[in-house]
Amino acid sequence: MALTLTPNISDPDGFYDTLLAAHEGLSKAQSDALNARLILVLANHIGDRAILEAALKLAARDGASAS
Amino acid sequence: MVATRYETAFKLYPYETVEAAQSGAVTRHKVVIIGGGPVGLALALDLGLRGTPVLVLDDHDGAGLGSRAICFSKRTLDIATRLGAGQAMVDKGVVWNVGRVFHGAGQIFEFNLLPETGHRNPAFINLQQPYFEKYFVDAIRTAQQNGAPIEIRGRNQVTAVTQGTGPATLQVETPDGPYRLEADWVVACDGARSPTRDMLGLSFDGRVFEDNFLIADVRMKADFPTERWFWFEPPFEGAGQSALLHKQPDDVWRIDFQLGWDIDRQKELDPDRIRARVDAMLSSQTGTVPDYTLEWTSIYTFQCRRMQSFRHGNVFFAGDSAHQVSPFGARGANSGVQDAENLAWKLDLVIRGLAPEALLDSYSEERVWGADENILNSTRATDFLTPKTEISQIFRNAVLDLAAHAPFARPLVNSGRLSVPCVYDGLSLNGPDGFDGPALSRPGAACPDAPVGAGFLLDHLTGGFVVLALNTDVPDIAEVDGIPVTCLQLDPHKDDPSGALANRYLGGAAKAHYLIRPDQHIAARFAHARPDGIRAALRRAICRKG
Ligand SMILES: Cc1cc2nc3c(=O)[nH]c(=O)nc-3n(C[C@H](O)[C@H](O)[C@H](O)COP(=O)(O)OP(=O)(O)OC[C@H]3O[C@@H](n4cnc5c(N)ncnc54)[C@H](O)[C@@H]3O)c2cc1C
Numbered sequence: 301m302a303l304t305l306t307p308n309i310s311d312p313d314g315f316y317d318t319l320l321a322a323h324e325g326l327s328k329a330q331s332d333a334l335n336a337r338l339i340l341v342l343a344n345h346i347g348d349r350a351i352l353e354a355a356l357k358l359a360a361r362d363g364a365s366a367s
Numbered sequence: 368m369v370a371t372r373y374e375t376a377f378k379l380y381p382y383e384t385v386e387a388a389q390s391g392a393v394t395r396h397k398v399v400i401i402g403g404g405p406v407g408l409a410l411a412l413d414l415g416l417r418g419t420p421v422l423v424l425d426d427h428d429g430a431g432l433g434s435r436a437i438c439f440s441k442r443t444l445d446i447a448t449r450l451g452a453g454q455a456m457v458d459k460g461v462v463w464n465v466g467r468v469f470h471g472a473g474q475i476f477e478f479n480l481l482p483e484t485g486h487r488n489p490a491f492i493n494l495q496q497p498y499f500e501k502y503f504v505d506a507i508r509t510a511q512q513n514g515a516p517i518e519i520r521g522r523n524q525v526t527a528v529t530q531g532t533g534p535a536t537l538q539v540e541t542p543d544g545p546y547r548l549e550a551d552w553v554v555a556c557d558g559a560r561s562p563t564r565d566m567l568g569l570s571f572d573g574r575v576f577e578d579n580f581l582i583a584d585v586r587m588k589a590d591f592p593t594e595r596w597f598w599f600e601p602p603f604e605g606a607g608q609s610a611l612l613h614k615q616p617d618d619v620w621r622i623d624f625q626l627g628w629d630i631d632r633q634k635e636l637d638p639d640r641i642r643a644r645v646d647a648m649l650s651s652q653t654g655t656v657p658d659y660t661l662e663w664t665s666i667y668t669f670q671c672r673r674m675q676s677f678r679h680g681n682v683f684f685a686g687d688s689a690h691q692v693s694p695f696g697a698r699g700a701n702s703g704v705q706d707a708e709n710l711a712w713k714l715d716l717v718i719r720g721l722a723p724e725a726l727l728d729s730y731s732e733e734r735v736w737g738a739d740e741n742i743l744n745s746t747r748a749t750d751f752l753t754p755k756t757e758i759s760q761i762f763r764n765a766v767l768d769l770a771a772h773a774p775f776a777r778p779l780v781n782s783g784r785l786s787v788p789c790v791y792d793g794l795s796l797n798g799p800d801g802f803d804g805p806a807l808s809r810p811g812a813a814c815p816d817a818p819v820g821a822g823f824l825l826d827h828l829t830g831g832f833v834v835l836a837l838n839t840d841v842p843d844i845a846e847v848d849g850i851p852v853t854c855l856q857l858d859p860h861k862d863d864p865s866g867a868l869a870n871r872y873l874g875g876a877a878k879a880h881y882l883i884r885p886d887q888h889i890a891a892r893f894a895h896a897r898p899d900g901i902r903a904a905l906r907r908a909i910c911r912k913g
Contacts, residue, residue, distance in 0.1 A: 332758075336765035344775040 303354040369524045369540055375429035376497035379403075379504040380521035382428055385539075388546035395534060396422050397718055399550035401525045401563055403427075405436070405496065406686030406703035407556030408503035412450045413711035415510055415517035417830065419718055422550075424539060428521035433663040434495035434584055437613065437621050438697035442788040442813055443704045444488035445825055445887070452506035453488065456499060460492030461614050466595040468770070468780060472602040472651075475771040475780075485867035486816040487823040491785060493615050495584075496700065528553065528566045528682065535681055552714060553682045556703075561688035567679060573672020573742070576693060576749050577628040581607075583641055583664045586619050587649075589657030596652075597782045599752075599767055603647030609752050609782070610648060619662055622648065625752065632666050669693035669749070671742045677706070677731040685710060690738035695748035695783030698741040705788060706734045712830070712885035721850050722909040729796050729910060737789040744784050751781035788813040791888065798882065798891025798904030805874040814887045817868040819857060824868065827855050828887045832908075834901055837868075838878035844898040847905045884908055 309315050323331045343352055380403065387394055398414060400407045403425035414421045439456065447453035467477045482490055507517050526545070527538035534549040555563035564571060596612040601624075603610070611623040624644055626635060634640065641664055646656045673690035677683060686703030710730045716722035754760035769776035791797060791811035800810050807815050817824045827833070834842060834854045841854035859869035873879055880896040882904045883889055891904035 332761050333765055333768070336761045337769055340762075340765055340769055340776060340779070341773070 301348065301351065303351050303358065305358075369426055369522045369542055371427070373427065374432040375427055376432040376495075377429045377501050379429040379501060380423075380425065380519040382522035382542055383520070384543055385520060385523065385541055385546060387548065388539075388541050388543050391546070393547050393549060395549040396420065396551070398422070398552045398554065398714065399424060399535075399537060399548070400554045400556055401528075401537075402555065402557035402686075402688070403500075403519055403521075404556060404558060404686065404703075405500055405503065405700045406707050407554070408500060408507065409446065409450065409704045410554060410556060410685060410707035410711055411517050411519070412452070412503060412507050412510060412515075413708060413830075414715060415507070415515035416450065417711065417715040418516065419715045420516035421518070422548075423517070423519040424523040424525055424537075425519065425521055426524035430497035430500035432497070433665060434497065434615065434619075434621070436496040436499065436694075436697065436700040437493045437615050438491055438701075438786075439494055439499060440491045440697065440701045440786040441486065441488045441816075442786070443701045444492065445813075445816065446704055446708050447503070447506075448488065448825070449828070449830060449887070450503075450506055451509060452502045455502040455505065456494055457488060457492060459498055459502075459616050460494040461593060461616055462489045462492055463593050463595055463614060465592070466597065468782070469596065469598040469601070470764075470767040470771070471600050473771070475767060476777055478777070485818050485863075485865055487825060488816070491697070493613060493621075495615055495617075495619070498616070499700070525557070525562065528555075528563050530567070530680055530682060551681065552718070554710065554714075555682060555684045555688045556686050556707075557688050559687040559691045561684065563682065564674065564684065564688055567682065569674060569679065571672050571674055571691075573670055573691070574746070575668065575670045576753065578608075578668065578749075578753055579626045579628065579630050579632070579635075580667045580669070580694075581624040581626055581635055581641065581644075581664070582667060583622045583624075583645060584615070584619050584662040585622060585645060585659045586617070586662050587657050587659035588618055589659070591620070591649075591657065599763075599782075601648070601651075603644060603651060606644055606648065611782070612648060620659075626666070630666075635666060636664060638664070667694075671746050671749075673735065673738045673742065677734055678727060683710060683714075683727075683730065685734075689734070690742070692738075692741050692745040693749050695745050695752065696741075696786055697783070698745055698786045701786040702737055702741050705737060706730075708886045709734055716850065716909060721848065723911060726910040729794070733791050733794055733796070736791060736794060740789045741786070748781045748783045796884075796890065796908045796910070798907050799893065799900075801891070801893035801896075802876055802879060803874070804876060804879060804892055805871060808872050808881070808889055808892070810889050810891050812889050814883060814889060815871045817871050818863045818865055819868065820862055825887060828883055830885050832885060832890075832905055833883040834896075835872070835881040835883060836878075837872055837881070839880065839895060842880065842896055842898045842901055844901050847902050848909075848911065850905065850909070852901070852905065882908070 398421045400423045464480045524540045529536040593614045598610040601610040607625040609625040613621040650656045677689045685706040692698045754763045766779045797810040836856045880893040882891045890908040
């Protein structure tokens, strides 16, 4: 299996809402901690090391091009 | 004069006048080992049992006071068992199975190691290092009585090592003055500060962890559970970043506090201050402070580094002199004893003229590989314990938070991974991997133990080359180029009804041949081997070309 790069989330606006809502009222430190936990939970769900590495690469590349 | 750098727990090899120091005669020795710590002693015993004469020089007369290493792994116990010292260690040692991990004031999880059955030795024991050294010396004394050519000279300090084209020359200081000797081969087992390394001007590169650990061994009679307790961010006053409580024999408990980098050593070693910390830790779960005495305290900083090569001509480095790791995962003495067993059979064969000198380079190749694996593991543990950046701290704490209720996060919690022997994957001595067998017994791996009859498989692997024939005939071969080969024919179903032997060595296969090295590592395996296949693999395992 390869990393899914085509739209895969139903109701994208609704999901985005939920993501932001989870951070509502949190301090920066609390938000950072929440994000870290979320990454770990999702990473475990995916499990496949090749997919995780592809995702890390993709995320790192977008960060590099933005800065 | 020979300076005393530390007190000894046991006097094991008291000073005796050295004849050569009186007469001035320069004697020549086959093998001289500098340093009688765990590694030097294991090596001396292994060589001596093989009949190769060996002289150990140590600048003290016994095992240093204070336990240092406490955790000894199965592979170390298997090696010690082959050398005749293992049973005493296991009898004295403490076996524990339950561990608890705390974060701040609360327990986040507990685990039970539920040991795998079908091995003679437990996964590890806790035992004070002085006992570990004493049992090796006891086994050396027994071997000596049976004729093993081993000599240990206490309070003999090596002050100079000179290499030329011939044998190495050693200058040795004793309480009665200096003397000189010559050695065909020298093995420096003289610890992390290796004077030999300095005398030869060799470098020791790596990374220092900017951290101090306060180690306290306390003796208490209290009815405290035999469990391992580990705290991240302990709640007790001034405990530092992490803390560990671990049981040893004789009602002694090892306590570690991770104090950080900027500390006042003198102040932290003040017994009242240590007692305040220990009181807080001991009472944190039970509410009461049991009666205890402080046995031994010390502050350490740790580093991960190794030499470029563990062989320099006729001088070898083994144990802490060659590589140093942080203690998370108990890889120091454990890996050093594996160095000793890797070198012993190779040196013995070369000295007897049965293997080419090139075999000795494979010692460095294999043990550098092992050292790198240990350094990698202990560096990872250290990075988890002491996050180096803000974001690594955030992830570390996220793992700990999740571990409290989500089992998936528990394997990510790293307070040190238990030392297991490395597999020499892809290295020069390995022969063919001739069938689709279990990964754990692939060429390069240390043989997993398994029940055989009333005993265990490893009991049959006593220090020579062995062909193991499982469910098949033994090849007609008794020696290769003068090196004896023993054949061991087993019927996995009859010899081990539990199925462990078949599981660990056959997997789905019906039969197999294994060629096993003198250090119980697997050289090659075959669906079915003919004598010339065994011969080729054995020649490869001793670096004979063609
Ligand atoms: C706090 C702590 C906890 C540890 N816990 C563990 C653990 O749980 N498990 C584990 O496996 N390891 C552990 N270790 C590491 C372990 O103690 C070492 O890896 C081990 O002692 C190394 O053995 P060695 O024989 O190479 O060197 P050493 O034990 O240092 O022995 C070197 C010997 O050489 C002698 N010597 C030095 N210079 C000379 C000279 N010029 N002439 C003659 N003799 C000389 C010394 O006196 C000494 O006897 C721990 C270490 C520390 C500090």
